[in-house]
Amino acid sequence: MRYKLPVTPSLDTVLFDLDGTLLDSMALIVASYTHVQQVHPELPPRDRAAIMAHVGKTLTATFEEWSGGASAEAVETMVQTYIRHNLEVHDQWVRPCKGMPELVEVLSGAGVPLAVVTSKRRKATLMGLRFLGLLEPARFGVLVCGDDVTRGKPHPEAVELALTQLEADPARTVFVGDSSHDLEAGKAAGVTTVGVTWGSAPRDALERADADAVVDTAAELTAFLRARGLP
Numbered sequence: 001m002r003y004k005l006p007v008t009p010s011l012d013t014v015l016f017d018l019d020g021t022l023l024d025s026m027a028l029i030v031a032s033y034t035h036v037q038q039v040h041p042e043l044p045p046r047d048r049a050a051i052m053a054h055v056g057k058t059l060t061a062t063f064e065e066w067s068g069g070a071s072a073e074a075v076e077t078m079v080q081t082y083i084r085h086n087l088e089v090h091d092q093w094v095r096p097c098k099g100m101p102e103l104v105e106v107l108s109g110a111g112v113p114l115a116v117v118t119s120k121r122r123k124a125t126l127m128g129l130r131f132l133g134l135l136e137p138a139r140f141g142v143l144v145c146g147d148d149v150t151r152g153k154p155h156p157e158a159v160e161l162a163l164t165q166l167e168a169d170p171a172r173t174v175f176v177g178d179s180s181h182d183l184e185a186g187k188a189a190g191v192t193t194v195g196v197t198w199g200s201a202p203r204d205a206l207e208r209a210d211a212d213a214v215v216d217t218a219a220e221l222t223a224f225l226r227a228r229g230l231p
Helices: 026-039 048-053 059-067 072-093 100-109 122-132 157-166 180-189 203-208 218-226
Strands: 013-016 114-117 142-144 173-177 192-196 213-215
Touching: 013 157, 026 048, 026 072, 059 072, 072 122, 100 114, 100 218, 114 157, 122 142, 142 157, 157 180, 173 180, 180 192, 180 203, 192 203, 192 218, 203 213, 213 218
Parallel strands: 013 114, 013 173, 114 142, 173 192, 192 213
Antiparallel strands: none
16 A cells, blocks of 8 residues: 555545446456457457556547547447447456445445446446445445546546535545546546556556555555545
8 A cells, every 4th residue: 555645634525436446347348348349340459458558538538549530420339339248248247346345335334425436338337336236225426427428537527527416525535446547537626536456557557647545455445544534
């Protein structure tokens, strides 16, 4: 566990990314991108490292970049190919991130305002939360998904929307994510940021993104939150 600063403000609100933070979906993401490349051979192939570097960005932004100027219609066709495959095989490929559903349960049970802020579209987000057992009853007061914003992470729009809907103070809010895109969005929105190393990005990438803390386990994340006034 690494803290950038020895002291941060007391916190009362927690925002979580989904993929790679709460839900271990890295294998699913790689499988779905690989499927798109097979269906759309005009899309230049990308290896696992390149795919992981784009986790946290929207599908549209990723395929716009990878296709090198394809039309909006072609990009949307790629997006839909990804989504169909992703939803069809979802539960076969995902797993809970160790200790994270339990941490959410503790925070929710203590009445801490919680939100999910994800680039994943709403249908897939609901499927992931249902798989984790965190959907019914709902543990999150707010879900901000990729189809709720016009500018995806690393732009702060999604984080700012969650703050507005929760009526939360950025100075007392923490955003927990596994990618540099999460951390950059959180920084731009003025919240404390924590990078987790069990998702898409290596530790050095999270540190370069100027995270306030980088943690290796759910237990370390719990200790960080408790040291800042959370249950």
